[in-house]
Amino acid sequence: MAVLERSYKRYAGALSPEWSRFLIIPRHAFRDVFRSKLFTGLYALSFMAPLVFAILIYLRHNTEALAIMKLSVVNVLPIDATFFLTFVEIQGWVGFFLALLVGPQQVARDLTNNGLPLYLCRPFSRSEYVVGKMSIVILLLSSITWVPGLILFGLQSYLEGWSWFSQNIPIASAIFLGSLVWILLLALLTQTISAWVKWRLAASAGLIGLFFIPSVFAAILNQMLATRWGNLLSLGSLIRSVWAGLFGTFVQQAGQVQRMRGGVIVETAMVEPPLWASWLILFLICALCLWLLSRKVKAYEVVK
Amino acid sequence: MTLDAPATSSHLNDSPGVITLDNLSVTFGGRPILKSLNGDLRGRAIxxxxxxxxxxxxxxxxxxxxHQxxxxxxxxxxxxIRGEANQIKSLIGYMPERDSFISKMSCIHFVRFMAELSGLPPGAALERxxxxxxxxxxxxARYRNVDTFSLGMKQLAKLAQAIVHGPRLIFLDEPTNGLDPPARSRMIKMIREIRDSGQAxxxxxxxxxxxxxxxCEEIVILKDGRLVVYCNLEEERKANKKFLMLETRGDLKSFVEGIGSLGCECAMTSDHRLKIILQDGTEIRDLYKLAAASQVQIRRLTYKRDSLEDIFLKAMENGSN
Incomplete structure (x- = not known):
């Protein structure tokens, strides 16, 4: 090592490809993230559900095991779109808590310590910075959502045979797309809150509030107006509709309610908002997050 | 360098200057911050x-x-800077004025991270x-967390991240801020070493x-967003060596005649004091020889030069006028 040559010299060696530089951020961030025992424990626990689902798939195809456990095939969950939808929902919410632990500190820490000029004075753009920060959440959550989801799909296809695989390919794409939409939404929301709320605890609380407070409003609105359109305010309902749409289990008419109107009992059909409305709202939320991030992710703020 | 005329490419030498300002203006919220700056800066240290x-x-x-x-x-x-920002950023290093670092990182990790962001592969980044x-x-102290550093150490860490990727041009914004005298001397020494290496x-x-x-070899003085003075300190120093102030004893008549015969201009400011402008090829030793021949004692010899403070104060006065 040339540390004894204490003189300034230029670097003349090879450079890493420009397209890959955003990955430097998650690589270094993971060191810090996995230093937390709480996070590492939760991350390990997040593989419990995939394990349970894998066991269920295995049991479904193992008559000997079923005989030992004195179960018949009909008592085991059917392996269909609903099975994988349940998996995506469980892992999606586990991912939410992981994102809650990892996301809010990412941009906030750089803003608090004036770190952004150090990134942006290098051949590293603002968009690369945002993508780099988002990819911390994206890579972590991918490893517990669509990656094990597709492995489960592969396991089921292997055990069930080619015909099942060819008939259920849309499930695989729904696992991938549904998880990706959720992960992107979480990544954008966590980074945006992180950029605007520098205090980590407040940012985490803000993220929880963003998911649960509008859900309460949505429930009140639905109850008062006997409608389901209030669900458009709830991020949880939005993503559930999108997932159901992707897995082909979306039902727009969710039942009927009886209401008194002018002394007469009237039956009102409860109609879920159309799928396109859920997609549109999610798209608008993502666009708003990107706009808010672009306002905050700057080397220096100019006070006008 | 010209202060008035825009320094377009036709005004420049063939080799590109370190920094060429071409009518550069910056406005924030309608308020002009930089007003039509022009110039071609070529010094090793500006x-x-x-x-x-x-x-x-x-x-x-x-x-x-x-800023755009x-x-x-x-x-x-x-x-x-408008079209080739990324290329420029790969050539420069920047040490910000304010405390800037990535928290919860050891110093070596921080500097390595910065080197990797500049494009160095992980192995080379760690070595550098x-x-x-x-x-x-x-x-x-390289394995200590940057958050635990003193102000002086943070300044050094900022310098390290600015030079780790071996840039061709280094911007140092108030590098001696908050440093005690020994630390300031060390910082100045390092800056001079980098300058003298000829690598940046x-x-x-x-x-x-x-x-x-x-x-620095060149200085640029800004006032109210305008470039009010450009001065090459090296040339100024060389030029100033020609202006001498002499305090003497003895009969000055033959001495003054002798100085005239050397081709130098001379003015007596009092009975014993002379101001001399040396001509090219005339050495100070010639003056001593002449003084000895004229039986004049030279009691004091000083260079009359404008200090940077004089230049700065003049610029501030002229700027306000």
């Missing part, structure tokens, strides 16, 4: 001076691509991070005239 709020930091930030010029442009090492930290004198040009922004005088 000092950027000016009172608070003159636009020094805004100029550096604009050159780094943090409202009019005009600038070129750094031949690349235009060690080198840079030893160079700035943080070799022993330096732009040093400071309000401390002594720092600039000790490190």
């Amino acid at each position: 000092g950027l001076l000016g009172p608070n709020g003159a636009g020094k930091t805004t100029l550096i930030h604009t050159l780094l691509g943090f 010029p409202s009019a005009g442009t600038a070129r750094i090492l031949g690349s235009d 991070a060690h080198e840079a930290l030893f160079f700035v004198g943080l070799g022993e 040009n330096i732009v040093l922004s400071s309000h401390l005239l002594r720092d600039v005088e000790e490190c």
Whole structure:
């Protein structure tokens, strides 16, 4: 090592490809993230559900095991779109808590310590910075959502045979797309809150509030107006509709309610908002997050 | 360098200057911060001076691509800041004025991370991070968390991250801020070492005239967003060596005649004091020989030169006029 040559010299060696530089951020961030025992424990626990689902798939195809456990095939969950939808929902919410632990500190820490000029004075753009920060959440959550989801799909296809695989390919794409939409939404929301709320605890609380407070409003609105359109305010309902749409289990008419109107009992059909409305709202939320991030992710703020 | 005429490419020499300002203006919220700056800066170390709020930091930030010029442009090492920002950023290093670091990282990790962001592969980045930290004198503290550093150590860590990728041009914004005298001396020494290595040009922004005088060859003085003085300190120093002030004893008549015969201009300011402008080829030793021949004692000989403080104060006066 040339540390004894204490003189300034230029670097003349090879450079890493420009397209890959955003990955430097998650690589270094993971060191810090996995230093937390709480996070590492939760991350390990997040593989419990995939394990349970894998066991269920295995049991479904193992008559000997079923005989030992004195179960018949009909008592085991059917392996269909609903099975994988349940998996995506469980892992999606586990991912939410992981994102809650990892996301809010990412941009906030750089803003608090004036770190952004150090990134942006290098051949590293603002968009690369945002993508780099988002990819911390994206890579972590991918490893517990669509990656094990597709492995489960592969396991089921292997055990069930080619015909099942060819008939259920849309499930695989729904696992991938549904998880990706959720992960992107979480990544954008966590980074945006992180950029605007520098205090980590407040940012985490803000993220929880963003998911649960509008859900309460949505429930009140639905109850008062006997409608389901209030669900458009709830991020949880939005993503559930999108997932159901992707897995082909979306039902727009969710039942009927009886209401008194002018002394007469009237039956009102409860109609879920159309799928396109859920997609549109999610798209608008993502666009708003990107706009808010672009306002905050700057080397220096100019006070006008 | 011209202050008045825009320094378009036709005005320039063939080789690109370190920084070429071409009618560069920056406006924030309708308020002009930098007003039509022109110039071609070529020194190994360029000092950027000016009172608070003159636009020094805004100029550096604009050159780094943090702010968009409202009019005009600038070129750094031949690349235009408007269209070739990424290329420029791969050639420069920047040491910000304020505390800037990535928290919860050891110093070596921080500097390595910065090197990787500059494009160095992980192995080379780690090696150069060690080198840079030893160079700035943080070799022993490199595994400590940056958050625990003192102000002086943080300044050194900032310098290390600015040079770790071996840039061709280094912007140092108030590098001696908050340093005690020994630390300041070490910082100045390092800046001079980098300058003298010939491997990188330096732009040093400071309000401390002594720092600039000790490190820089060229100075640019900004006032109210305008470039009011450009001065090549090296040439100024050389030129100033020709102006001598002599205090003498003895009969000056033959001595003054002798000085005239050497081709030098001479003026008596009092009975014993002379001001002399030396001609090319005339050495000070010739004056001593002449004085000995004329039986004149030279009691004191001083160079009359403008200090940087004089230049700065004049610029401030002229600027306000």
